[in-house]
Amino acid sequence: MNAAVTLAADYPLLDVFWTTLWIFLWILWFMLLFRIITDVFRDDDLSGWAKAGWMIFVVFLPFLGVFVYLIARGKGMGNRELSAARQSEQAFRSYVQEAAGGGGSTVDQLARLGELKTSGQITEEEFQAAKAKILAS
Template sequence: MNYPLLDVFWTMLWFFLWIMWFMLLFRVFVDLFRDDSLSGWGKAGWAVFVCVLPFLGVFVYLIARGKGMGERDLRQARERDKAFRSYVREAAAETPQTKPAKADELGKLAALHERGAITDAEYEQAKTKVLAA
């Protein structure tokens, strides 16, 4: 039960560095297999290099292809945003006219009819148009 505070600090530091290393390793693999410009043999070569010599492989990958990682992420984020916006536009365009809008129009027509601004025939004709729409 004798574990000094500095040893706890070092243990936590190594643990978090270990977690960050795995996050970086997974990030490299995700980028590697997401890249469309790299051939299958190129992907296999990088994967073997990163698996056999993980520290050197990841650092060389980051040096050689690090700039492209950001560009590929940005391009994919823009494509996702574009697809989302397109979906929202399509969904909004397909929305049928809702009942409250018809109810508002019928309420306005009834108010005009009660004030005498429109005749009974005009009221019935307009009401039929609103309900048919």
């Protein structure tokens, strides 16, 4: 049992910095690689053969493939990400409006309000207040 024990004090601060930097770059590399793979499959303009070609290029020559992809298609990558974010935001907004019951046009809302009044579920004062609120928005 003569094995040397390495203590934390034996690991210089500069080595800690370099190790941290390499780990950070390694994680950054994988994030970039997965983002590119996601973008390849998200793009509707690419044919199946083009997607397969990019995937082969990125998998077998990863550094060169990623850099060439960023140079050739980097701007479109941002545009596709922005488009996906806008579609997601629009879907979320329409879901919230539908769930809140605020969907439909002003005419539809007034018609529903009139039905509530004629059925006796709301009073004339409530009807006028709700009508003013709908017409104000």
